[in-house]
Amino acid sequence: MTRRSVKGGMNRRRRPSASHTRGPGNHRKEPGNRGRRWRFDYEGVACIVLSIVFVAIGYFEVHDLYLLEHRGEVVTGTVLDETGGKTPRITVRYTTLAGEQITSETANYFEAKVGQPIQIVYDRAEPTRMQTAEWGFDDWIPGVGFGAVALLMLAIGVAQLRT
Numbered sequence: 001m002t003r004r005s006v007k008g009g010m011n012r013r014r015r016p017s018a019s020h021t022r023g024p025g026n027h028r029k030e031p032g033n034r035g036r037r038w039r040f041d042y043e044g045v046a047c048i049v050l051s052i053v054f055v056a057i058g059y060f061e062v063h064d065l066y067l068l069e070h071r072g073e074v075v076t077g078t079v080l081d082e083t084g085g086k087t088p089r090i091t092v093r094y095t096t097l098a099g100e101q102i103t104s105e106t107a108n109y110f111e112a113k114v115g116q117p118i119q120i121v122y123d124r125a126e127p128t129r130m131q132t133a134e135w136g137f138d139d140w141i142p143g144v145g146f147g148a149v150a151l152l153m154l155a156i157g158v159a160q161l162r163t
């Protein structure tokens with residue numbers, strides 16, 4: 001009867017490698033699996049939610065400009081107040097073509113002085129939606145701006161959720 005050596009024999013206990021141990025972050029690698037897994041990350045989810053918010057804000061900004069461009073009526077109003085600060089705004093009183101007197105405010109203007117007349121564009125269906133006529137209808141600017149930020153936030157969010 002021959003004796004088997006411990007080195008190559010049946011009595012040898014093998015330690016499992018790190019790829020076969022169970023625990024957080026140690027997943028068994030299977031053939032065809034590149035080791036990339038999805039994981040939950042609050043920052044990633046927050047970035048994706050922010051991207052959705054930026055898409056919504058961009059949509060409403062572009063939509064308002066689109067409606068003013070296609071349904072807008074130009075009338076003369078009077079500047080009642082101008083407030084400074086981070087986003088300067090003017091308050092304007094104007095009379096619609098239907099005879100309704102409206103007081104509304106906008107940040108879409110270049111220059112205005114209190115008490116002076118100013119040309120404004122308002123929406124027939126929603127008369128409080130207005131801006132100055134000199135502002136223009138470049139609806140691609142907010143679309144590109146908010147869209148680019150939304151894509152960036154989405155890319156960051158997806159990258160955060162990948163390991």
